[in-house]
Amino acid sequence: MAMPWWSTFDRRLNPTRLAYAWLAGGVLWFAWFLSLLLGGGKFDLAGQVVGTDYVQFYAAGSTLQRGDGARLYDFEYQKKLERDIVGKTFGGHHAFITPPFFAWVFVPLSLIPYTWSFATWSLLGLACLWLSLHWTGAAQPERWFGWALTCFPVFASISFGQNSLLSLGLLSLTYFLWSRERRWLAGLVCSLVLYKPQLALGVGFLWLLEWRRDWKALAGLAIGGALLAGLSFGLLPESSRLYLELSRKVLPSIARMEGFPLWHAHTPRAFWLLLMPGIPALSEALALLSTGAGIVVFILFWRKLRCEPPLLFAGAICLTLWTTPHAMIYDWTILLIPAVLFWEKRPDSRGLWKALFALIWIATFLSGPLTLAQLKILPFAVQVCIPVWLLALYNAYRNLTVSG
Numbered sequence: 001m002a003m004p005w006w007s008t009f010d011r012r013l014n015p016t017r018l019a020y021a022w023l024a025g026g027v028l029w030f031a032w033f034l035s036l037l038l039g040g041g042k043f044d045l046a047g048q049v050v051g052t053d054y055v056q057f058y059a060a061g062s063t064l065q066r067g068d069g070a071r072l073y074d075f076e077y078q079k080k081l082e083r084d085i086v087g088k089t090f091g092g093h094h095a096f097i098t099p100p101f102f103a104w105v106f107v108p109l110s111l112i113p114y115t116w117s118f119a120t121w122s123l124l125g126l127a128c129l130w131l132s133l134h135w136t137g138a139a140q141p142e143r144w145f146g147w148a149l150t151c152f153p154v155f156a157s158i159s160f161g162q163n164s165l166l167s168l169g170l171l172s173l174t175y176f177l178w179s180r181e182r183r184w185l186a187g188l189v190c191s192l193v194l195y196k197p198q199l200a201l202g203v204g205f206l207w208l209l210e211w212r213r214d215w216k217a218l219a220g221l222a223i224g225g226a227l228l229a230g231l232s233f234g235l236l237p238e239s240s241r242l243y244l245e246l247s248r249k250v251l252p253s254i255a256r257m258e259g260f261p262l263w264h265a266h267t268p269r270a271f272w273l274l275l276m277p278g279i280p281a282l283s284e285a286l287a288l289l290s291t292g293a294g295i296v297v298f299i300l301f302w303r304k305l306r307c308e309p310p311l312l313f314a315g316a317i318c319l320t321l322w323t324t325p326h327a328m329i330y331d332w333t334i335l336l337i338p339a340v341l342f343w344e345k346r347p348d349s350r351g352l353w354k355a356l357f358a359l360i361w362i363a364t365f366l367s368g369p370l371t372l373a374q375l376k377i378l379p380f381a382v383q384v385c386i387p388v389w390l391l392a393l394y395n396a397y398r399n400l401t402v403s404g
Helices: 005-012 015-039 054-065 075-086 100-106 114-135 141-150 152-159 164-179 183-195 197-209 211-235 237-249 251-256 268-275 280-304 309-323 329-345 347-377 385-403
Strands: none
Touching (some): 015 141, 015 152, 015 347, 054 075, 054 100, 054 114, 100 211, 100 237, 114 141, 114 164, 114 329, 141 152, 141 329, 152 164, 164 197, 164 329, 183 197, 197 211, 197 280, 197 309, 211 237, 237 251, 268 280, 280 309, 329 347, 347 385
């Protein structure tokens, strides 16, 4: 009987080869810290603002702190404010395009100097990472934490000043409460991730499938979302109206806009847009087909594993990253949830998990730069992490449904 492909791959992942991951991750963090130190002030050695995207969040918090909430989506105002925050030499603009309520998170952080504020935000992100490992039941959280730091999505979340580790923490806490039959609270916690509503797609769909059991979770999600919307419209009516307009007119097509870093996006939709940039209608149609196929496969997965809630939740997170229309590389941090759950709940398949983890680690580390390099010499590009992701999903599905 032929050995499965991953068995050979797993055997080759000896301690010496695994050490390369620690080396690569260490070099990445060291180079970033060195760039920050040598850059001086609020810019790194390459001239990029420290924290990159964090300046938009800091500016949003400053806007509310100054009492200018109506100007949260006034991009000219925000551009000038960002320049005032980091220095007149800053010629870029990182637009705040998340819902108005998320700006309140940064009001207290905007009261301290920008560099210290970014450092505080980064430490909060690392705390979310640590807590998420405990909430998902990692048997060796300190070892998982170390490995997570070598992963490019985690590094990107910190270095870009993004909110992905907060998303990871909220979804992990959602699982913790849901798995302990505290579904009402689970729904409320999940509603807090609606600053990126696409990240709640998989969990919400799972709860819809299990509506008889999870109606309290759905109610918590709906009520939490309604409360956030009510607070936004009650306290920031003009910004809330402008955000709805932005959501309707701009955000659906943001991936096709000139200058958008599509090579940094890691979704089936981005894959098709990169592969066929001159045929957007066909790309969008194929993206919809990919989404539909993912939903059908998840329903089959749910039918086979209805008695194993942890695996269903893990599958729901995988479904999120497959079906979401928008996910950048840092959003892939939420894959730590299924990684921990698969590893702990199916220990007999750890050879497969190790092989799949290694492939995804390599793909997320290299896919973005390889895509950018392709675009410099070709009119199209293959975002290699998506075929790797499909391979991982296929093998995980086969293993779990056959053994389940």
